[in-house]
Structures are given as C-alpha cells and as structure tokens.
Amino acid sequence: MATTSSNRAEPWRKRLHLPAYQVGEAARYAQISPQTVSAWHKVDAGRVLSEKRDRERLSYLQLIEVAVVAAFRKARVALPEIRAARDYVKRSLKSEHPFAEYQFKRYGKSLFTEFEEETGRKKLVKANQAGQLAWNELVGPLLKEFEYEHEGVATRWYVAGPSSPIVIDPRLSFGTPTVKGVPTWIVKGRFDAGESDRTIAEDFGIDVPSVREALKFEGVLPGQQQKWIH
Template sequence: MVTLVSTRSDQPWLRRLYLPTYQVGEAAQYAGISPQTVAAWHRIEKEFLSKGDQAALSYMQLIEVAVVAAFRKAGVPLRNIKATRDYAKNILKREYPFATYKFSVDAKHLYLDSNQVDGVHEGSVVQTDQGGQLAWEIVIGRLKEFDYDEEHDGLALRWHLAGRSSPILIDPRIAFGTPMIKGTPTWVIKGRWDAGESDSDIAEDFRIGTEDVREALKFEGVSGQGRQEFRVH
C-alpha cells in the first residue's frame, strides 16, 4: 500500500502522523460520537485502531474517524462508506483515503471530483461507493471542517473541530496535534484556570483574546459556573 506522505527529516512532524497519540475516548469526543461507535467501526474496518479497541489512534486514524463521523451525520450508510474506503484503498492505492481526499456527499452517496482521479473525464465526478462509476450531476455538501494541503499529497492538515466558526483546531504541525487555539493547547488553558487564574490573566499571558480563553474552556468542559462566572479584570 502506498504511504501517504514522506517522512523527510527536515519536517519531523510528518513522522508523528502515524504514531499512536489519541486515546479512543479523545477521538470520540473530538468527532462527537461515542467510544463504542469508534470500536464498532473498528470491528468493521480493521484499521481505525492500532491494537484493539483500547489502543491509541494516530493522527491519520483520527482524521479517518472524524470523516466517517461526518459522513454518518450526513446520512451516508455505513456500507457506502466502507465501499468508498475499499475503492480508494484498492484502486487509488491510498492507505488512509479519508485523510487525503476531498469527498463530497449527495443523496447519501460519496463522490470524488475528476481532478482527484487519474483518467477521468474533466467535469465529471466518480461515485466511490459504486466502484468508481462516473456521474455528471453537480455534487454539493463537501466536508467543510477540514483544510487540505496540496503540498503534502492533499493531506487534511487542519481540523476545525467545532466547525469554521470555532477557533479550536487540531493541526499535527502545532502543539503535537493537540486541540489548540491560536497555537496554545486547550488543556494548558484549562490547567491555568483550574489553578485559579482569571480568563483575562490567561489571555494576557498567551496573547490571545478573552473570548478565545472562554472558547478553550468550554471545549475542555468548563461552563463558567465553577467559580461563579468567568471573571474579566
């Protein structure tokens, strides 16, 4: 199977893409699904997890889980998702296709634009859950949560965990791929809050906005009620 990206020594973060980093519970939380759902998908598609239901996921596996979750929320049947992944792995020779290709969703089916598949007529789309069958209709519903980097084989390198309106991101090049806001891990912000610091003090130290601090705390499960309200000095 073709490896997605090279592991050039001048970009060490590339090597971390395949290291088990995210616990199943974390992956489930980020994708908005249950850990049991991640385990169930693993039983169907044996490559979501590394060593069984309790193993950690790599960044590549995390994005695969996130994309499958997005497909399921869009109403795509699991059998169509599996058929798409089988097509992309066997025909397009990608080990982690859901972390690489910009799939579109329409009428519970999955598609790729012609510019992503060699030998396909320009302007058409490939129905990937039907073995690569050509289609000509306009397809809408492209996944918006992911930013793809053409310099690195189209890899999904930025995941907007709560949608484009949220500043919370996962980027494997920054903070070792932990959820962060403007380069600061959300768990670090929560740790400072738990230590008794105000949101304004935290914002000043990390040179981010107070609203950014509040978004990070909400992501970490802090409602603002634990110390009465968020304090602004």
C-alpha cells in the same frame, strides 16, 4: 497520493502515523461514543476504518478518518455506503487511510472523491459505486470542518466546528487541540488554578472569546454539547 522528497523530510509528517490519541479522546473530539469508535475498527462489526488492535492508540491519520466517518454519519450517510467508498479508494488509489488522504464530497446518499489522472486532468468519481464518473456541478461542498493541503492530506480539523477557533493540526503542539496556537488543556489548567479568562488571554496574547471557546471545548464552561451517534 504523490509526495515530494522535500515534503517527506518535514518532521511533522512523521507524526501522522505515530499512535498518539486514545480511543476516548477520539470519541470526545468526534462527539461519538468510544464503543462506536471501537466498532468501526472491527471486522466482525463491518469495519469501516483501518484495522486496530485493542487498546492501541490512534495515529493522526486514523483520528481524521474517525472524524470524517462521524461527519458522514451525522449527515445520515449509511455505513454500507461509507464502507464501499473507503474500499474503492483504498483499492483503486492505493491509500491506507482514504478518508484522511483524499477529499470527499457528498450528494444525497452518495460519496464522491476527486483524483488526478496521469494526464494531469482531475476526475470526480462516485466512490461508493465503484468509481462511476460524476459531474462536478452536481456535487455538494466538502466537509467544512477540514482543511486539506494541495496533496490531499487533511492537515487542519476544526474540531469544535468550522466557526470555532479550536483546531487539531499535526504541525502544532504535536496534534493536540489548540486555540490560536495554545493547547486547550493549558488554558483549562490555568483557569482551574484560579486565573481569569482575561489574564490567560493577556499572557498568551490571544483574545478573551478564544479563551472562552477553549474552556467550552474542555467542558469548563457550558456550550460544548455531546451528540452521540452510532
């Protein structure tokens, strides 16, 4: 994945690799169990993510990889297929965090990724089958909860679903979940202190429904359900 010198100089890019998220946080955001997150990083469990030491926090790129794998598992893509796709892209495209640095598509049980050749042409390959070529017309849409910049890095994760205003963006509030730019934990704190959703909305200049979505995400109001997967 190519990056320009000006892009590398952007301060927020340095935070992509900094350990910032506890395993429990990543599990809650991805709606999986902490044990599953840990297992996905272990060699003896058939690792599908980058190596991580016990009790070590996850970087933003590692968090996005957890989220992408969780999304594939919810779509019933088997772990061996996910592992094969990651290994192919890591080896062939020299990417340490393939699921955060490349966009993936799904068709049936197969995973596809697109990359640009030296000629400038884009090639779509079946990542979990050693790079077999594929037709764009056959491949399903991208994971809708992620937005990618033109270089491929996933810079926005709609952590509560594509229809929710809750996002994790490394350019906003150091990558903490936000609603309209306001950290959800701050909204929760104000509500816990006895302030109404309308008062919070007026103070931050956001709408009341967005405040309520933040409170649902933080577990204060009903509506944010956990769906454990393995």
